[in-house]
Amino acid sequence: MDDKLVIKGIEFKSRLWxxxxxxxxxxxTRKAIEASGADVVTVAVRRTNIFDSKSENLLDYIDxxxxxxxxxxxxxxxxxxxxxxxxxxxxxxxxxxxxxxxIGDEKTLFPDSCATLKATEILAKEGFIVLPYINDDxxxxxxxxxxxxxxxxxxxxxxGSGLGIRNPxxxxxxxxxxxxxxxxDAGVGTASDVALAMELGCDAVLLNTAIAGAxxxxxxxxxxxxxxxxxxxxxxxxxxxxxxxxxxxxxxxGML
Amino acid sequence: xxxxxxxxxxxTETEVQDSLTxxxxxxxxxxxxxxxxxxxxxxxxxxxxxxKHTLNDGDAVEIVNFVGGG
Numbered sequence: 165m166d167d168k169l170v171i172k173g174i175e176f177k178s179r180l181w182x183x184x185x186x187x188x189x190x191x192x193t194r195k196a197i198e199a200s201g202a203d204v205v206t207v208a209v210r211r212t213n214i215f216d217s218k219s220e221n222l223l224d225y226i227d228x229x230x231x232x233x234x235x236x237x238x239x240x241x242x243x244x245x246x247x248x249x250x251x252x253x254x255x256x257x258x259x260x261x262x263x264x265x266x267i268g269d270e271k272t273l274f275p276d277s278c279a280t281l282k283a284t285e286i287l288a289k290e291g292f293i294v295l296p297y298i299n300d301d302x303x304x305x306x307x308x309x310x311x312x313x314x315x316x317x318x319x320x321x322x323x324g325s326g327l328g329i330r331n332p333x334x335x336x337x338x339x340x341x342x343x344x345x346x347x348x349d350a351g352v353g354t355a356s357d358v359a360l361a362m363e364l365g366c367d368a369v370l371l372n373t374a375i376a377g378a379x380x381x382x383x384x385x386x387x388x389x390x391x392x393x394x395x396x397x398x399x400x401x402x403x404x405x406x407x408x409x410x411x412x413x414x415x416x417x418g419m420l
Numbered sequence: 421x422x423x424x425x426x427x428x429x430x431x432t433e434t435e436v437q438d439s440l441t442x443x444x445x446x447x448x449x450x451x452x453x454x455x456x457x458x459x460x461x462x463x464x465x466x467x468x469x470x471x472k473h474t475l476n477d478g479d480a481v482e483i484v485n486f487v488g489g490g
Contacts, residue, residue, distance in 0.1 A: 183490025193488060208489025209457075211430045211482065217450040222486055238489050248462075252484050255457035255464050323490070350490075372490025 167396070169367050171345050172293050172314045174261075176232065177203045179362065180392040181347065183372025184222060187381065194225040196375055199385040206234040206263055206370060209249045228258050234295070236263035243279040250287055262287060263317065263349075263370075264296040273323040277304050281311055288312025297349050300334040305342040315344050317370065320361065321351025324373040328357035332364055339365045354384075355391030362395025363403070425477035436475070443470040445481070456485045 169176040181204040187193040197205055205226055213219040226233075235253035240246040243266065250262045264283045268276030275298055284294045293314045298304050300318045308316050318338055321327035328351065329335065339346050345367035352358055358369050369392060378384035424435050427445075436445065442465050446453050458465045459482040465473050475481065 184488035185490045187488060190488075206490060207486035209484050210487045210489075212451060212456055212485045214430055214449050214451065214483055215432075221452075221455055222488055223455060233486065235486060236489060248459075251464055252457040252459060252482075253486075255466070256486070257454065257467060258486070370490075376490075 167400070169345060171295075174232070174293070176368070178389075178392075179368040179396055180358070180388055181206065181234070181368055181370040182375060182385070182388075183370070184226065185372050186376035190220055190222060190225040192381060193222070196381045196385040197226065197231070199382045199389070200375065201389045202231075204232045204234055204368075204370075206236050206372070208236055208238045209253050223258075232261065233259040234261045234263050235259055236297075237265045237283075238263075239267070240265065241267050241276070243282050246279065246283045247286060250283070250292060251290075254292065260291065261293045261295065264294055274299055274319075277301065280304075281307055284308050284313050285311040288314075295347065300331045300338065302334060302337040302341055305338045305346075309342050309344050313344060315347055315367070316342055317347045317349035319350040320348050320357065323350040324377075325351050326353030326374060326377075327351055328353050329360050329364075332360065335361070335364050335366065355387040358388050358391035359395035359398070362392055363398050365399050368392075425475070427475060428478070428480040430481070430483060438477075440475050441471055442473045442475065442481075445475060446470065446483070449483075451483065456483050458483050 178201050180200055180202045182200050182202045183206050184193055237246040237249040246266045266276045266279040267273050280296050284296045288294045295315045295317055296308050296313050297317045305316045320329045347368040347370055348361040348366050349370040352371050352374050361369050375381050375385045423438055425438050427434050442458055460479050
């Protein structure tokens with residue numbers, strides 16, 4: 165069954181997207197990402213360690229020929245910073261994708277919706293493939309689509325919180341109304357959270373801490389892979405309606 | 421003529437050879453130009469300009485690359 169995710173003509177093999185932060189070392193990063201089956205990895209933009217020429221580079225472990233690199237503007241609190249980081253990311257020549265993340269509050273790491281909208285509008289005009297991180301806000305999702313977002317990435321819960329899908333109903337509304345791929349980004353804690361996101365009809369899930377922070381990141385990575393697959397299959401299969409009362413599975417006919 | 425100039429390189433005052441280009445700077449630092457982006461005085465320098473962009477004393481140079489993040 166051909167069930168590929170396509171965003172602006174780019175085909176994505178996996179519906180599980182993963183971050184590259186918080187791992188013990190690059191080797192663990194590589195192994196966890198391999199176990200996840202993800203073909204998209206998100207990365208942050210930071211100063212190069214220029215005073216140690218022997219320092220290793222993430223891309224020595226995550227081959228951009230094998231993985232689609234999704235740079236992000238993590239850590240940015242203003243529109244200007246997000247634009248600066250996004251433009252620098254593209255100038256590496258490695259990717260035109262950008263995950264716009266403009267943080268509005270240090271404690272919750274919730275996005276600054278106004279700045280996110282402006283950044284999306286400006287960068288989409290500059291030819292970026294913009295994937296904004298947003299709150300689970302259906303109205304904002306539509307505004308972002310109008311501004312040129314290629315997909316929208318509503319959070320499940322605060323970044324790194326592991327709380328899971330806090331508002332499946334808002335996600336459902338976003339899914340019904342926004343005619344772009346919807347990728348749940350942030351807040352999931354375990355495989356069942358990921359499966360639920362996919363069962364709701366989300367197009368993909370992006371996560372980092374749930375794998376990197378697990379006791380065994382490589383095993384959790386594999387669990388997430390199956391979570392996404394199971395959830396997607398269940399969504400495509402079409403679940404039964406919820407009913408208040410029982411319906412027997414065995415026939416009455418033929419009973420003694 | 422001075423033989424050395426000072427750059428603010430990734431936030432740190434650094435002395436480098438006078439009239440160095442961006443390409444020359446990356447070579448000195450043993451940095452693969454394919455992995456980074458360079459900004460001089462808040463303006464991005466395009467890769468095709470690395471050879472011809474000569475740095476000046478006092479320039480603020482930022483060299484960035486991708487690191488682990490979510």
